[in-house]
Amino acid sequence: MNKTKMTTEKGIPSSSRVLMLLGQLERLNGEAVVTDTEAIRQVTGKILHLIQTQEKTRKEIMTKGSSGMEVILSSLENTRDLHTILNILCILNELLTVGGGRRIGVFVSKGGTAVLLQLLVHSGREPTPSEELMLQLHSLVAKVGPKDRKFGIKARLNGALNVTVNLLKQNLQNHKLLLPCLQVLRVYSSNSVNAVSLGKSGVVELLFRVIGPYSKKNTTLLKVALDTLAALLKSKMNARRAVDRAYVPSLLAIFQDWHRNDTRHRHMLIRKSILGCIKNITNIKLGRKAFIDADGMKILYSTSTECLPVRTLDPLVNTSSLIMRKCFPKNRLPLPTIKCVFHYPLPHVPASGPVAQLYSQPPGVDDVVDESDDNEDTEVDTENDTENEEDEKDYKGQNDDIETDLNKLRPRQVLSRPFEELRVYERFFKEFSEDFQEYDFESSRPTSHSAANAPKPHRSIIIPTAQPTAGPWAENPRNQALQPIKDEPPQIKDTPVSLDSISVSKAPESKLELELVQGLSQLLMDGPESVNGGCGIGGSQEDGVEQAVLEVPDTAALLPLHDPDMYLEMVKGTHSVPGYTEVAYPDYFGHVAPNFREPMLERVYGVQRTKIFQDIERLIHPADIVDKLVYDLDMQRCPVIDDGDCLKFNSQFESGNLRKAIQVRKFEYDLVLNSDINSNHYHQWFYFEVSSMRVGVPYRFNIINCEKSNSQFNYGMQVLMYSVQDAISGSPRWVRTGYDICYYKNHFSRSSIAAGGQKGKSYYTMTFTVTFRHKDDVCYFAYHYPYTYSTLKMHLQKLSGLRTPQIYYRQDQLCETLGGNGCPLLTITAMPESTSNDHICQFRNRPVVFLSARVHPGETNASWVMKGTLEFLMSSSPLAQSLRESYIFKVVPMLNPDGVINGNHRCSLSGEDLNRQWLIPSVELHPTIYHTKSLLQYLTAIGRTPLVFCDYHGHSRKKNVFMYGCSIKETVWQTSVNTSSCDLQEDLGYRTLPKLLSQLAPAFSLASCSFVVERSKESTARVVVWREIGVQRSYTMESTLCGCDQGKYKGLQIGTRELEEMGSQFCVALLRLRRLTSPLELRNHHTHLLDMESDLIETRCNVTCPTTYVMQEDEPTFLEEVDYSAESDEENDPDLEAAHQDPSSDPEFNHQDSLT
């Protein structure tokens, strides 16, 4: 380095004195022994003078290619002369003060940090180090340190920490030297090992001697001291040290003092730094306890309240709020057990299954909270837990869920079951053998398929291996009361259905005053007394009270598939575990999609903070809390308190879900959702009724046991509300409702049993506020547009009535569910044109399209999309006819009727996610999956593998509608593991349908699609049907629960109209797909198809850039400064933050419904 030539060209007359001087300096450095001290002093002194007076000289030294910095550093290394050293340090200080990070970057890259640290250590060894030298050195180090990634380690290894600490000890009153010392300490402390080491050297205590109450003097110094302290307190050991020395009350007192005196808010940053220290101490349990003991909640609550009106003080309010939330004592969820209220005895309980685990706990074990929720922070804080921080930085964010085993990505050729076993499914494919000899094509009247004498649905298949069972239904004592209903003969439909408390009559002209107060409170089915006899209006009241007559809105014209009377009939054949006897009005009246737009809700600034402060007030002013239980499914007789001072709740109807309601304040309720049956979690879906409301008052509702770490409720989604008053006055509809909506982590602890084994987790609150418009209304709230099993049955019956002579429609019962409900299977295609051989042959050989939906009960949107598909398939449009002529559709519209009926969010009665059972479905526990898979296996066995398989789902974390498909190549590309896979041959046909949909359906987004096969999805319908059945175009179609952020519906929440449209556009896309996949048609329609072809070719080219891995959340981290996902130990830890953004590393992610 010493030999480096000045790069300036010698030939050019150099006007630059500084370059000449640097040349001299370089020559002096080159001498073996530095003899001429005076010369060096002179040269460096001149350089310093030039630099101080002429900006351009600084530039000259720092220009690209100049070796000036090397020369200067080399001089600093070589000299022992204090005067020279000070000259050079001053030069460096001048050089690095301006020019921003670039100049410092050059300095660091030339090894400057090490030179400075060595000099620091060397000087520190001298008995009386020069104060001026130490001042200059520390100022420089404070500048350079933050830009050097390895600075913390370098400083420690050089032994520089002690030099600074000693200097600090000796100069606590010397503010001139103290400031750079503290600045350097702050840089040291950013390394966690250093922080521990400095704490041991007593720096925490030293800093506490520097910081103090309000004073206008030395505020810069104070700020640096506080920031250094905060950095040190990130170490648990230092935090404990601070607690032991009672610094928490001191810090609170100092904060209050500044809060009181800093009336003009000049020193907001100092106040924030004090809070920063408290925030870090309260990361440990002892710190939180100390904070509570010191009355920290009240102190920060009152200071924050005073700060709230001043917007510039937001950082203080936000940090205070964060601390208070962290320290808020964990509460117990107000439940006796987190297990579902309802238990369903399974025909057999697999030892390794979730139900065995659920009920294997010895009686008396509390599953709501952990025995000791205090486990965090009790481990001894050693340096080891921070020692390997550098390694952690190398943590690879790569997702290990992507399937890398090529064998698992290749189709499995072997037929898994003997054909003899599959032959029994032949009966579901009569269309393959139908010869229509009895069919009278002349009169165009279907005889074998007339609506009047439609063939009875097939009895469910009895698989020889299955245990004969009388049906678990009968064995459930809870349901015995309902038996008579089940066996009752169907009612005659023409007479009004008489209900317990009201009669329903279709009399729009009726002028009767509606006695809604009583009449609307319940819609009970006739038959024996309700199972919940004590609930609401019972039979005994009937005598005294005149029956109210309920006017049913006439929606026949608007809702061709809806008929209230028929709905009641359907409900009677629906078997629920709780034995519901009530019917919810929305399902009874039906839903007419509103004509107005429903934009996503714009979030009001600070709404989450306001809600959290209201929650904190519960602790501060406990006397204000009503805490009155108003609805409780856990109690046998389910008291509905009616003292006129609180809302009435009800959820005891099909698809209902609400376990408990507690009045917290006059107009605020905490709500607890029920787990899926035979499970202790999966709560997200809700559907309940509210009555006895006051008009014009904002009611706040908090669902307090949500599980997911984030929700679309933070991104514009509103809840759905249905007003019976509105329905009766002509607007029967669900509308997006609620304001002040947000979703955040709360203080209800979640036991490790329900948190995947992790202790110290909390639930989340979803809060919304509603102002009711009508007196004596009955309103319903739901997570998404409800779609019950009874609704499906009604729709299917209505659809079958739409048959024309051109339509071949058949409804079979695929099997019976565990709960004793039929699982419908539909076959839709076009009738053959005639009985001629050619026509029959064309009819039988149409490619099969297999569709299914609603395996996840909480994803009701999937049913609405399916409704759109089915309506299109049954419609009389030429497109629909053309589509029917192209394919045979096999549709299982509801794969999980039991889950839907019982208000589950994700599972079936077996307590399992049915879309994780496709690899080895159990005929007993997962009959719908078992038989659906068998149908597909049968098709493959007879050489009729479907052209397309699509399972409709809903997605709660993303916007738009999109698809997941399967591609070996795109999976392998994601992993970049196997380079030999480049020669993999793969047909790109799987991309065609999504591409077509993106052109046809406004809600569909191609950019959100993915064709990656994940390990965690290996037992889903999509992957199994692709790999085992061999369907290349095997998809999951995900519809948003929230809304769209692209296309025609950008900024709007999704409604049933859009969902149904999606379903019908799916059909149109299939028609286009048919044209593309049929060689004959290709020849006939080549002009039209040229465009499409070129599109596809284009896709083929683009495919080198495969889709991104879609499990990432598409929402940016929420920007409101209160970090609602902050676990006490996580905040501000960059590694953890990164981990947080990668959902795959989030253990919670595994049981969230964003997975298909």
Ligand SMILES: [Zn+2]
């Ligand atoms: Zn799903």
